[in-house]
Amino acid sequence: MKVFATIEEVRSWGKSAGFVPTMGALHEGHASLIRRSAAENDQTIVSIFVNPTQFGPTEDLAKYPRTLEADLKLCEAAGADAVFTPDKRMIYPDGFCTWVTVEGLGDKLCGASRPGHFKGVTTVVAKLFNIVQPARAYFGQKDAQQALILGRMVRDLDMPIEMVTCPIIREPDGLAMSSRNRYLNEDERKRAVGLSKALGEVEKLFKSGTRKVSILRAKLATTLDDYVDKLDYAEILDAEDLSETAEIKRPALAAAAAFVGSTRLIDNVILSPTSG
Numbered sequence: 717m718k719v720f721a722t723i724e725e726v727r728s729w730g731k732s733a734g735f736v737p738t739m740g741a742l743h744e745g746h747a748s749l750i751r752r753s754a755a756e757n758d759q760t761i762v763s764i765f766v767n768p769t770q771f772g773p774t775e776d777l778a779k780y781p782r783t784l785e786a787d788l789k790l791c792e793a794a795g796a797d798a799v800f801t802p803d804k805r806m807i808y809p810d811g812f813c814t815w816v817t818v819e820g821l822g823d824k825l826c827g828a829s830r831p832g833h834f835k836g837v838t839t840v841v842a843k844l845f846n847i848v849q850p851a852r853a854y855f856g857q858k859d860a861q862q863a864l865i866l867g868r869m870v871r872d873l874d875m876p877i878e879m880v881t882c883p884i885i886r887e888p889d890g891l892a893m894s895s896r897n898r899y900l901n902e903d904e905r906k907r908a909v910g911l912s913k914a915l916g917e918v919e920k921l922f923k924s925g926t927r928k929v930s931i932l933r934a935k936l937a938t939t940l941d942d943y944v945d946k947l948d949y950a951e952i953l954d955a956e957d958l959s960e961t962a963e964i965k966r967p968a969l970a971a972a973a974a975f976v977g978s979t980r981l982i983d984n985v986i987l988s989p990t991s992g
């Protein structure tokens with residue numbers, strides 16, 4: 717497996733590849749994206765870059781886990797052919813002042829509680845796409861809103877990239893895998909399962925025939941309340957455009973974000989009337 721530290725090295729590699737952008741601190745969820753890319757493409761490249769512009773001023777940029785050595789091992793074991801590890805100045809040279817923004821979709825859910833977050837994500841991913849020029853790019857459904865926004869960016873800007881969204885990978889008790897799970901102490905780790913539990917309760921209610929969003933949303937919020945320290949949001953929105961709906965007639969995204977201790981966790985499930 718090759719490790720590229722510069723844009724020039726990536727460019728001269730010149731392969732049409734599957735691409736898995738990451739911020740490192742890799743886990744089994746990332747490994748599943750890399751394996752899927754390796755199965756669907758001749759070559760797979762992973763980027764590892766903790767993108768400062770998607771963190772708010774009071775967020776965890778400084779303490780975000782940096783575990784390059786372990787990350788490289790995971791990439792290789794999962795089937796990556798190359799890893800790109802740019803530094804901050806390479807991505808944001810002096811005088812950098814160009815941003816990519818997807819309007820509307822980024823105003824809700826995580827966008828509402830993390831102002832500027834998605835502008836940082838779309839800008840860095842647009843740059844990484846320009847550097848790597850992949851045929852396909854792989855993202856996790858855990859960041860459902862991110863996947864929707866990036867899909868819209870690719871469509872609106874005619875980027876010739878197939879976007880692939882892969883299922884959430886969970887711990888045996890249901891907790892969605894996340895780089896931030898490693899912040900949790902023992903008690904918090906036990907309570908963190910509340911997000912998937914609450915979404916599971918909502919899914920059960922939905923499958924038993926409840927379609928009213930107010931009832932489903934209340935179930936989500938009250939169940940979460942038993943586990944988490946602070947609810948950020950508990951929402952049920954249209955799965956395609958994140959519009960509000962009173963009754964589920966098309967696939968809906970049930971999504972939650974909450975603080976367990978000082979760690980902010982997110983999770984979601986799709987409620988699909990056809991399978992309900």
Ligand code: PAF
Pocket residue numbers: 737738739765767770837840841859862
């Ligand atoms: O999902 C992530 O890890 C990041 O938001 C991404 C897509 C790598 C952009 O920094």
